Amino acid sequence: MPESTVSTVTVLVVDDEPHIGNIIRTRLEQDGIAVHLAENGVEALSTLARDPAIGLLVLDLMLPGMSGIDILRIVRQDARWALLPCIVLTAAGQDAQLREVETLGVAEIMTKPFSPRRLLARVRAYTAPDVVPHDVGDAGAL
DSSP: OOGGGOOSOEEEEEOSOHHHHHHHHHHHHHTTOEEEEESSHHHHHHHHHHOTTEEEEEEESOOSSSOHHHHHHHHHHSTTTTTOOEEEEEETTOHHHHHHHHHTOOSEEEEESOOHHHHHHHHHHHHSTTSOTTOOTTTTOO
């Protein structure tokens, strides 16, 4: 793999379904992208706090305990992560939650089931070496 395609940004994937998290991690790591997995909100926030290289959050909305929306609210209120790009993964039919998520400044919303290839393309858009990290303001204009 050419050196220019290797990302220096780490992606945090938060999904309570281990098989989905592992599929995402495997696909991203095959493309040279470092990945942390978290299965719940406590793990996600702890991982964010200890790794400043995290430059993208891939977040499932339906999580046990703390929901994806709860995590996103906390992330947006913390100056360290307020502009962290976030790709939300959601099941179809969560329209009320999606409206709230959109007000919290997400970069992308992907409906499950999703194509790992399409997710990789979206992740690349936010982790490529020439992309300025944490630019949520224009994230929808890709």
